[in-house]
Each structure stands twice: as C-alpha cells, then as structure tokens.
Amino acid sequence: MQQAALSVSSLAKSYNGRTVLDDVDFQVHRGELVAFLGANGSGKSTTLKCVAGLAEPDAGRIELDGQQLAGLSGRQLALARSTAAMVFQKIHLVPRRTALDNVCAGGLARVSGLASVSPMFFSRQLREEAMACLDRVGLADRALEKVGRLSGGQQQRVAIARALCQRAAVLLADEPVSALDPNAAEHVMALLAELAHEENLAVAAVLHQPELAIRHADRAIGLLHGSIAFNAPVAELNEKILHTLYSPERNAA
Ligand SMILES: Nc1ncnc2c1ncn2[C@@H]1O[C@H](COP(=O)(O)OP(=O)(O)OP(=O)(O)O)[C@@H](O)[C@H]1O
Numbered sequence: 279m280q281q282a283a284l285s286v287s288s289l290a291k292s293y294n295g296r297t298v299l300d301d302v303d304f305q306v307h308r309g310e311l312v313a314f315l316g317a318n319g320s321g322k323s324t325t326l327k328c329v330a331g332l333a334e335p336d337a338g339r340i341e342l343d344g345q346q347l348a349g350l351s352g353r354q355l356a357l358a359r360s361t362a363a364m365v366f367q368k369i370h371l372v373p374r375r376t377a378l379d380n381v382c383a384g385g386l387a388r389v390s391g392l393a394s395v396s397p398m399f400f401s402r403q404l405r406e407e408a409m410a411c412l413d414r415v416g417l418a419d420r421a422l423e424k425v426g427r428l429s430g431g432q433q434q435r436v437a438i439a440r441a442l443c444q445r446a447a448v449l450l451a452d453e454p455v456s457a458l459d460p461n462a463a464e465h466v467m468a469l470l471a472e473l474a475h476e477e478n479l480a481v482a483a484v485l486h487q488p489e490l491a492i493r494h495a496d497r498a499i500g501l502l503h504g505s506i507a508f509n510a511p512v513a514e515l516n517e518k519i520l521h522t523l524y525s526p527e528r529n530a531a
Pocket residue numbers: 293294298316317318319320321322323324325
C-alpha cells in the first residue's frame with residue numbers, strides 16, 4: 279500500500295493532568311475520506327489540533343507526507359505543516375474580503391514581499407490558481423462577492439477552496455458541517471469525498487452525524503475517552519459500535 283499522507287503513532291496528550299489522548303495510532307491515505315466519530319470530549323478535535331500544530335502533543339509521532347514533524351523547526355516545520363490544511367466549523371474567513379482574496383490567502387506561504395502583506399499585490403498567477411480552486415468547489419461565479427454575503431454552505435466551500443489553494447495533501451476538517459443545514463451539509467460532505475477520490479487528497483473530518491460518515495466517508499475512526507475504539511470501513515459501523523461510542527453510560531464524566 280502507498281505511504282500514508284498522514285501517519286500518527288502513540289499520540290498522547292493531557293490537560294491539567296487529565297489524559298485526553300492515550301496511545302492514538304492511525305493513518306490516512308491519499309484518496310480516502312476518514313470520518314472521526316465519538317462523543318463530546320472523546321478527543322476528536324484535540325487529535326486534529328495536534329496534527330495541525332494547534333496543540334502540543336505530550337508524546338507520539340506525526341508524519342505528514344512521509345516527513346516526521348518532531349525535530350523540524352522554523353521554515354522546515356512550517357513547510358511540512360503546510361502539507362496539511364485545516365477547515366473549521368467556525369469558518370475562519372475574512373468576511374469583508376472577496377471569496378477570491380480569501381482563497382488567495384491559502385497560497386500565501388508560497389509568496390514573499392508585498393504580496394504577503396496585501397491582496398492589492400497578489401500576483402496574477404496566484405489569482406488564477408485561486409480562481410481554479412473556486413471553480414473546483416463550484417463557486418467561480420461568486421469569486422468577487424464579499425464572503426460575508428455568502429451562505430454558510432458557500433462560505434465553507436470557500437474555506438475548502440482556500441485549503442486547495444494551499445496545495446495541501448491532507449485536509450483536516452473539524453466539524454465542517456456542524457453549522458450547516460442538512461442540504462448544505464450533504465453538499466459539503468459530497469465535495470470533501472469528491473476531493474479525496476478525484477484529487478487524491480487525504481481528508482480527515484470530525485463529524486457529529488454518523489449517518490453522514492456512512493454516506494460519504496470511506497473509513498471511520500471512533501474515539502472513546504481518548505483512545506481508538508473503532509477503525510474500519512464505514513460499512514462495518516453498526517448499532518452496537520455506535521452505542522459503544524455514544525452511550526451516556528460509557529461517556530459519563
Ligand atoms: N485547551 C484545553 N484546555 C483544557 N482542556 C481541554 C482543552 N482542549 C480540550 N480539552 C479537553 O479535552 C477533552 C477532549 O476535547 P476535544 O475538544 O478534543 O473533544 P471532542 O471529541 O472534539 O469533543 P466535541 O465533540 O465536544 O467537540 C475534553 O474533555 C476537553 O474539555
């Protein structure tokens with residue numbers, strides 16, 4: 279099997295002496311959409327945050343596109359990290375800027391000088407690439423619209439286009455559809471699956487709706503109290519497993 283785009287082993291994290299992640303191992307390959315499931319507080323977001331560098335693991339090994347992050351620093355670390363892009367539930371876009379400018383921001387790690395300071399100086403090449411990314415998510419016709427005027431589902435698609443403009447191999451989506459209505463959620467999940475399958479991206483998405491995982495993901499990873507309790511194709515998810523992951527008795531604080 280080809281090398282995993284994201285490989286995590288023995289990941290551990292505690293907050294204030296309380297274990298939040300314990301010996302977490304998993305891989306995500308290019309071409310697959312993996313859904314992270316589990317009750318509130320089971321450690322899903324912390325897992326993605328450790329991969330993205332937004333939380334510092336206590337132990338463990340994280341590899342992005344074959345490159346181990348531990349031991350890297352400065353520009354090397356920033357470059358390795360830029361292989362993974364994060365798409366959040368609360369969409370981190372600049373509402374008063376156009377969709378196109380927001381998407382261009384995904385490519386800023388590759389530019390220097392004035393272009394990295396103001397959209398006024400974005401190069402034609404960057405704008406063309408951003409436009410292609412907007413086209414990929416079906417929003418080319420809204421490129422010059424201010425993002426604040428777009429719907430939640432459209433904004434999430436702009437955020438995904440920004441991740442594409444970053445040329446990331448790994449897309450980390452933390453509750454990408456939690457704030458969306460059912461139709462928009464279906465649309466965004468279908469887009470994430472399409473990007474995994476057609477653009478050969480590795481997509482890891484935290485979801486609160488197992489039925490969305492079953493419909494759109496290839497594999498599910500279920501977390502229970504910071505440990506992996508399930509890691510298999512979504513076809514193997516059943517009532518018993520979902521009960522284990524979500525039952526109040528097992529998830530009592
Ligand atoms: N910065 C932090 N400081 C202290 N505790 C934290 C911090 N971030 C997360 N935690 C705790 O770590 C545990 C796991 O949180 P995490 O957000 O990873 O869970 P989750 O599975 O994503 O939950 P949810 O579905 O509610 O988003 C929780 O008990 C949470 O309170």
